[in-house]
Amino acid sequence: MNIKILYFFMVLLLLSCNKDAKHTEVASDNMANDIVKEEKQSIKELKEELKAKGYQTFDYIDEKTRDTIVMQQYFIAFLKRGNNRSQSKAEADSLQKLHLAHLGKMYEMGYADISGPFGDDGDIRGITIYNVPTLAMADSLANADPMVKSGRLEIEIHPWWAGKGLPLR
Template sequence: MERIAFFAFSILCFALLSSCGTDEKTPPKPVTVDMQESPTVSGLKKDLEERGYEIFDYIDEKTGDTILMQQYYIAFLKSGPDRSQSPEVADSLQALHMAHLARMYEEGYADISGPFGDDGEIRGITIYNTPTLKMADSLANMDPMVTAGRLVIEVHPWWAAKGFPLR
């Protein structure tokens, strides 16, 4: 019986993940920047503003370059109130969690995700590339680990320069 409930839950999560939107309208696709293509700052600013993103720019005193800053949303994935699932259910939820994060990345809504290296309350982060906190929070809360109660989400606005890679 537990196995049937587990599979039904997995199918329900997959169906929700596959068919759910965050709103009645399809959310706007995030803007990605390939600085190799040298988009103009003014063109990029206009595009981001039209899509509803919060931005500002400044002049780098050292280089004289215009640096365009965009607001992203960083979601902290924290230990949730229900971590009592069987190992089989927890493994299935982990697979669904990874599929959710892959989907967010593939669709351009998440730029980077990963777990923390310790065993603390904060289990990992995802940086969402969305124009609003509401959208980032909605996408983060669609995670099957969150809907199952194994994780809870805490989202904060976060600023970063467009086109600067991690080093």
């Protein structure tokens, strides 16, 4: 009797593994199709699309790979310690929640690609990299942050160039 139960569970396990393998295969095929679609956009098309949206770009040839790298202008906002740090702990905690919600919204809307605090207690508290076409737009979005509005943080923005689509490592 115990052997029959053991065989039953082994067959059940094999069937479930086969179902997972089929699901993984379908997911892998879908991901491969998405990658092929992304690769089909030529450098020329990418540059034209970015230019039409108002972005600044230039390109160069990577010496090792001989690939054309499209450089896009982003805007890096340094979030610096502000002059108004007199809020109560409850007010500061509330502002922090609003600040994180603002940064999350910027990411979800596609305006900010990366944000995060620095790991020390220096005057520069963190950064946000804005993926927008103009300094004025980055400045407006950064200054809409509740922490900035309260004076707890100040913004310093600089144009910053990075390879379009290159991953963070």
